[in-house]
Amino acid sequence: MKEFTVTVDGIQFTIEFDSDRKLFIDKKPIEATIKKIDEEIFQLTFEQKIYNIWIERIDETHYNTWIDHHIFKINVEDKRNGILKSDSNISAATVKSSVVRAPMPGLISKIEVNIGDIVSPGTGLIVLEAMKMENEIHSTLHGKIKSIEIKNHVTVEKDQILLVIEPTN
Amino acid sequence: MKNKNIQKILIANRGEIAVRIIKTCREMGIKTVAIYSDVDKNATFARYADEAFYVGSASAKESYLHQEKIIEISKKAKVDAIHPGYGFLSENPSFVREVEKNHIIFIGPGEESIQKLGNKIIARKIAKSAGVPIVPGTMEPINSVDRAQSIIASIGYPVLLKAAGGGGGKGMRVINSDSELASGLRTCQNEALLAFGDDRIFIEKYISNPRHIEVQILADQHGNIVHLGERECSIQRRHQKIVEESPSIAINQKLRDDITEAAVEVVKRGNYTNAGTVEFILDTDNNFYFLEMNTRLQVEHPVTEMRSGIDLVRQQILIAEGKELPFSQKDISLHGHAIEARICAEDPLNNFFPSTGTLRFINSPRGMGLREDTGVEQGDQITPYYDPMISKLIAWGATRDECLGKMSLALKMYQIYGVRNNLPLCSWIIDHPKFREGVYHTHFLQEYFSSEEFNIPGKELLKAGAAVVGHIVTTGSKKRIGSRPTFFSQWRNSKSEYYR
Numbered sequence: 001m002k003e004f005t006v007t008v009d010g011i012q013f014t015i016e017f018d019s020d021r022k023l024f025i026d027k028k029p030i031e032a033t034i035k036k037i038d039e040e041i042f043q044l045t046f047e048q049k050i051y052n053i054w055i056e057r058i059d060e061t062h063y064n065t066w067i068d069h070h071i072f073k074i075n076v077e078d079k080r081n082g083i084l085k086s087d088s089n090i091s092a093a094t095v096k097s098s099v100v101r102a103p104m105p106g107l108i109s110k111i112e113v114n115i116g117d118i119v120s121p122g123t124g125l126i127v128l129e130a131m132k133m134e135n136e137i138h139s140t141l142h143g144k145i146k147s148i149e150i151k152n153h154v155t156v157e158k159d160q161i162l163l164v165i166e167p168t169n
Numbered sequence: 170m171k172n173k174n175i176q177k178i179l180i181a182n183r184g185e186i187a188v189r190i191i192k193t194c195r196e197m198g199i200k201t202v203a204i205y206s207d208v209d210k211n212a213t214f215a216r217y218a219d220e221a222f223y224v225g226s227a228s229a230k231e232s233y234l235h236q237e238k239i240i241e242i243s244k245k246a247k248v249d250a251i252h253p254g255y256g257f258l259s260e261n262p263s264f265v266r267e268v269e270k271n272h273i274i275f276i277g278p279g280e281e282s283i284q285k286l287g288n289k290i291i292a293r294k295i296a297k298s299a300g301v302p303i304v305p306g307t308m309e310p311i312n313s314v315d316r317a318q319s320i321i322a323s324i325g326y327p328v329l330l331k332a333a334g335g336g337g338g339k340g341m342r343v344i345n346s347d348s349e350l351a352s353g354l355r356t357c358q359n360e361a362l363l364a365f366g367d368d369r370i371f372i373e374k375y376i377s378n379p380r381h382i383e384v385q386i387l388a389d390q391h392g393n394i395v396h397l398g399e400r401e402c403s404i405q406r407r408h409q410k411i412v413e414e415s416p417s418i419a420i421n422q423k424l425r426d427d428i429t430e431a432a433v434e435v436v437k438r439g440n441y442t443n444a445g446t447v448e449f450i451l452d453t454d455n456n457f458y459f460l461e462m463n464t465r466l467q468v469e470h471p472v473t474e475m476r477s478g479i480d481l482v483r484q485q486i487l488i489a490e491g492k493e494l495p496f497s498q499k500d501i502s503l504h505g506h507a508i509e510a511r512i513c514a515e516d517p518l519n520n521f522f523p524s525t526g527t528l529r530f531i532n533s534p535r536g537m538g539l540r541e542d543t544g545v546e547q548g549d550q551i552t553p554y555y556d557p558m559i560s561k562l563i564a565w566g567a568t569r570d571e572c573l574g575k576m577s578l579a580l581k582m583y584q585i586y587g588v589r590n591n592l593p594l595c596s597w598i599i600d601h602p603k604f605r606e607g608v609y610h611t612h613f614l615q616e617y618f619s620s621e622e623f624n625i626p627g628k629e630l631l632k633a634g635a636a637v638v639g640h641i642v643t644t645g646s647k648k649r650i651g652s653r654p655t656f657f658s659q660w661r662n663s664k665s666e667y668y669r
Contacts, residue, residue, distance in 0.1 A: 001644045006635040015639035023639070027631055034640045041530045041586050042640075046633045053637050054586035055528065063641075064518065065634035066586060069593035070626035071518055074638045104525055104553040130553045131514075131523040133407075155228070158553075160322060 005077040008065075036046045098143060102156040106130030111152050117145045119165060126150075126162055143167040172491035175199060175249045175274065178220070181239050182254030184544035185560060186466075187214035193482040202246045206232035208552045214544050220246060225635060227554045229639055243273055250274035251484075251490060256556070259465040271481045276489040278443045278464050286439045286462040290333070290371075296459035299434040304450070304458045306373025314351050317372055321350070324374045324602050330354060332361035333369035343375050369384050378610040379450040380558060381405070381418050382457065384432035385473045386445045387484050389494045394436055396429045397477045400469055400502045403611050404598055406521065411591070413469040414508040415476055418569065418607030419451060428457050435462065443629050444470075444485050453610075468511065468561070471542055475507035475565040506572040507565045510580065510599070514557040516589035518625065522558040528551070529587030534579035538565040538572075551588045559590060569607075597623045 003016045016024040023032045036053070044051045054066040063074045078123045110127035113119060119139040126137045143165040150162050175222040177200040180187045187203060188571070191214065194201045203218035208227045215221040222242045225231035232238075234257055243251055251268055253259035253276070265280040278286075286292045293303050305324040310333055312318050321328055330342045330353060344353045385397040401417035402410040409515065420428065432447035439462070446467050448460040470481050479501075515521040531547045543560030545551075551559065564579055566572030580596040598604055603617060626634075 004639050004642060006638060008449060008631040008635055009626070011628070011631060013635045015635055016642050017639065023636055025636065029482075030632075030636070032636055032639055038529050042637050044633055044637055046629075046636065049629070049633075051630075051633050052530070052532065052584055052586070053634065055634075055637055055641060057641070060642075063638050065638065067585070067626070067630050067634055068581065069596050069624075070630055071593065071624055072626055072631065072634060074634055076638060076642050104523075131555065132555045133523055133557075135522060 003078075004008050007075045007077070009072050026152050060127065098146075098167050099138060100125060100139075100162045100165065102128060102158055102160045102162055103135075103137070104128075104130050106135075107155050107158065108150050108152055108162075109134060111137075111148060111150075113148070113163070115145050115148060119143055119145060128156070137162070139165060141165065141167050173189065173249065173274065175486055175490050177202065177246070177248045177250075178276070178486070179204065179243045179246060179251045180214075180237070180254065181233065181246040181251050181258055182256070183209055183212065183214055183233060183555065185214075185542045185558065186254040186468075186544075188217055188544045190254060190482050191217045193486070197483060197486065197531060199486070202242070202248055204233070204242055205661060206554075208550070208554055211553075212544065212549070213546055221245065227399060227552070229257065229555065235398050236261075236452055238272070240267055240271055243268075244271060248273065250460065250486070252276040252485070255465050255468055260463075262287070275488050276443070276485050278441050278445065278553070282439055282441045283464045286435075286441060286445075287464050289461055290437060292435075292439075292462050293459070295438045296431075296435050299431075299438040299457045301431040301435055302457060304373045304376065304460075307371050310369035311354075311372055312370075314354060317354060318347070319495055320372055327375040327377070329373050329375040330357040331371045331373065332357065332365055333367055348449040376450055376452045376458070378453055378611050378612060379403075380417070381410075381448065381460075382417050382420065382428060382451050383446050383448040383463075383467075384429050385442070385467075385470070385481070386432060386436050387479075387481070387488070387494060388436055388442045389447070389488045390442050390491055391493050393494045393497065394433050395494060395496065395498045395501055396433055397473045397479060397481075399425060399428060402469060403609055404604070404613055405611050406614055410469065411511050411513075411595065412508065412604075414506065414569075414572075415472045416503070416506065420455070424455060424457070431457070431459070435459065436518045443488050444481050468510050468558075471540060471561060471563045472507045472509045473542065475563055476503040476505060477501060478504075482528070501662050505565055506569040507590060508572055508576050508599075509561055509563045510576065510595040511561055511591075511593045512583070512585070512595065514551045514559055514588045515591045515594075517591065517593050517599050517620065518589065520620070521591060521594070523553070524589040525553050526588040528559070528585065530584065532584040533560075534562070536575070536579070538575050539563070539579055540565075559588070562595075566637045573605065576633050593624055594618075 006013050006015050013025055024029045031047050033045045042053045042056055044053055051067050056064040061075040061076050065072055065074055084122040096145055106128040110128040112124045120142045121140055124136045125139055128135050146164040148163045178194050179202040180190050191201045202216040203215045203221040204224040205215040206227050224238050258264040260283055262280045262283045265275045268275045290482055296303050327345045328344055342353055342357045344350055357370055358368040380403045382399050382401050384399050388394040399417050400413050400415045402413040404412035435447050444466050447465040449457045450460050451457045514524045516524045528549050540563040541560055563570050564576040566575050577599045
């Protein structure tokens, strides 16, 4: 039997599937069938209700769930192994994020910092224009601008490096 | 006066509005030509047209805004007319001039009308000369604190400083007292110079908690003008409308008569022809003021079509052919209540910034009194190049209650998965008690909306979600979803392609 702890909006449930793939939530058997409709899209018959559900997988332990117009984040932990992937992953990502990349293709409409500037979380770095909107990209950490990899009024591709921040403590 | 049968139209636009225009053309037996950019090669609108021509790369400048290429295709395809839709080249007088120079009909107002009524300052003067109230303030730019103070002495605080070159909410600043004036004016001038290369500032009375009311006009080339009633578009985000309804619950019949009459006056003074919209703001004491004129078809035109039974695109084509309007004001009758919600690819998990991706699953609502104008199908991509609007959902009911009931249910039934979207927000608005009461204004969302509170799922839903995630984890779907950006915070309108 596989057992997981699932944390949804701060509430914990234990989820188990037995060898016949019968579902138990908090040790109680639940009448449920799950059908995959498309990549990320599932149809769930859950007791007397039927839902269409969109599950976005962020990584092995983090998921976003859309059911009708409700959206919530779900974290999964394996009961036996403890946390599948610990939060150390997240802190590693934070360090990496000293490289600021373009979240989507767009036009650089303003560079708000210079090399050597000290930034802190929330400092506006670059304004990117895409989909008729101007979007200000903010620093997520304390640090110093180490390099700026783009020029004003150029178009950038998704994930293109915009600038590099040297983190300070 | 031109009087010509239009047999073939090029649609200089994309997405839902291109589909919308093509439908009416085909009903009328008119051949259609679509233009498409690189990313729109497989788009619904391009397939819908009788002919489709490649126009250029994804960037709007190289495609839907490229005047020479569009005119060249029009000549090659031997079209009689060009319909610009909304946005892109629809309010560009130089485009109208080039189109007409090439003996092609522009389906819209003349070059001169766009130049006059499309310019906020000239339009304000036209409205004033027509006896239509305008927001109290300067007709000329101000450059000194003394001059500002003398104007404020007559109109009173709070005032709004507005950059002459601004738009879409940019270059504006509210000033509440003398102590804020000098520094406010200086900052505003600096910002305006940086953003628009123009530091001219206008000053006007700041209307707090206004409502946005607009009047749909049709005017032919023979001097006949009719209005098709008002639409209220006060529910906005970042100065863009999301929900529009007609009639407005804020005005009584007397006020409605006054506003629609004022709109007709502005159109008459501006020698305007074709479909257009005159926008007003309404203050909390029910005074209305002319705001601006949109010299084109609007996004929210279906609201008026649902109530009037008049196809506005058909009328636009007939007017462009030089025909007289087939009805006069007394023939117009408006029925029931209509409402529109703009469904956009915006992320409720992240301050509603635009979202891209594949529309993996679409379940559109259907039923009596429902209409959906869309340019996408399941499997289509939402790209970062154009407007994030996915579709427009419109409901009609005999009464406002009936109409809101239909819209509420339609939004609940509507599922769009694969691209984050504002369906949850639209649903929240329609069901909000203040919206139901009709007590709302343009700052409705700033006042009532909090992203923490609007989306609280019940425990059953949490369990359902947990069950499916448990299923995925145990059956192991290893496909990695691309990482999503988390550092966005503020989206604003860009100046270049802002429209309503």
